[in-house]
Amino acid sequence: MFERHSGGENAILVHIEFPDTHNKEDKDEFVDLAVSAGLQIKDIVGGSRSTPHPRYFIGTGKADEIAQIVKDKSADVVLFNHRLSPAQERNLERLVECRVIDRTGLILDIFAQRAHTHEGKLQVELAQLNHLSTRLVRGWTHLERQKGGIGLRGPGETQLETDRRLLRDRIKNIRKRLDKVEKQREQSRRSRKRGSIPTVALVGYTNAGKSTLFNRITESDVYAADQLFATLDPTHRKISLVPGQEIILSDTVGFIRHLPHDLVAAFKATLQESRQADILLHLIDASDERRDDNIEQVYDVLEQIGARNIKTIEVFNKIDRIEQLGAKVEPGVDGSADRVWCSAQTGEGMDLLRQTISHQLDIQWQHLKLKLLPQDLGIRSELYNLNVIESETVSDDASISLEININQADWRRLCRQTEGRIEAMVIDSAE
Helix, strand or coil, X not given: CCCCCCCCCEEEEEEEECCCCCCCCCHHHHHHHHHHCXXXXXXXXXXXXXXXXXXXXXXXXXXXXXXXXXXXXXXXXXXXXXXXXXXXXXXXXXXXXXXXXXXXXXXXXXXXXXXXXXXXXXXXXHXXXXXXXXXXXXCCHHHHCCCCCCCCCCCCCCHHHHHHHHHHHHHHHHHHHHHHHHHHHHHHHHHHHHCCCCXXXXXEECCCCXXXXXXXXXXXXXXXXXXXXXXXXXXXXXXXXXCCEEEEEEECCCECCCCXXXXXXXXXXXXXXXXXXCEEEEEEEXXXXXXXXXXXXXXXXXXXXXXXXXXXXXXXXXXXHCCCCCCEEEECCCCCEEEEECCCCCCCCHHHHHHHHHHHHHHCEEEEEEEECHHHHHHHHHHHHHCCEEEEEECCCCCEEEEEEEEHHHHHHHHHHCCCHHHHHEEEECC
């Protein structure tokens, strides 16, 4: 009879090197994840393989070695820096006689510790249940027992099937509640659009310093710490970049390589903030040796959520950790400022960052004069809904002259909706 072990805080870490990038993970980041989860690392077991073993992920000899280390170190849990199949997880637990958790399970545990808001807790629970649903099969053999004998035969549903049904019902319920949250967020975004307040979203690899930068720019006190996934719940603040120019700055959840798909799906409402932003500030730890790889991982996640085509300013943070490197702005290929080097910790380069954001917002807004005919009142109504009309004049022939200041994203959307008709109404650029 196989029962799952309860786990604990004393951990053995297992990191295997693979030649292919699909299974390749970073050892130092794995250690940081374990420490962030509050675990006591008793030993780190390394090794290399060309491909994962179908039964244990690692070879049988390495599996026996880990089982002996678990006994010698009195470990409570074995962590793998890789994604294990349910069968591999079960086989390893039977062999080492303690809890086995893969990389996805570890990240989910950290998220569960960090989530504080009602929405965040729902998102994490959804991700955990999706992950758990794949682990019910043969993971707990005692759940498969069914009552039998005279007077004891039930309606034919095993305990495992009951658990699956309850799990599906709970997942369905959470998704409904998160859909409601997403609708509320969408209403808030529409209100900001109607108020012509552009949104700037902070994105980046976890522990790149997003919350520290957010606090520096907004003069807030959002929790920030030198650990992975210090904050999960999105935060918004209205600030003035320069006199007369307000923005909504959003701090979002950090990304990580091979971010579990369950988490991407569960945090859809949160990640939507990035997809709907006017500008993304991609925060990068300039002092990290893995920064190029981290940049690629962030852009991969942005691609997944449909935010890759949004104007992005790359912010190279933590220059205070690099000798002889000061704050500066590097122009992009098209002549616009695409890279800013600064330090959120010391405040160096913050003025350059504000100026860069302001400039990018200015060039993303169009000041146009339109001439609408009486049959175009639907377009006029849409422009009023967006709150982009600065002046309006009605001529004797019933035509309407409008002067508008509109975001390029909204303008492109209107062009698509009207199949280009609105472009024919442009009299002049009022700049």
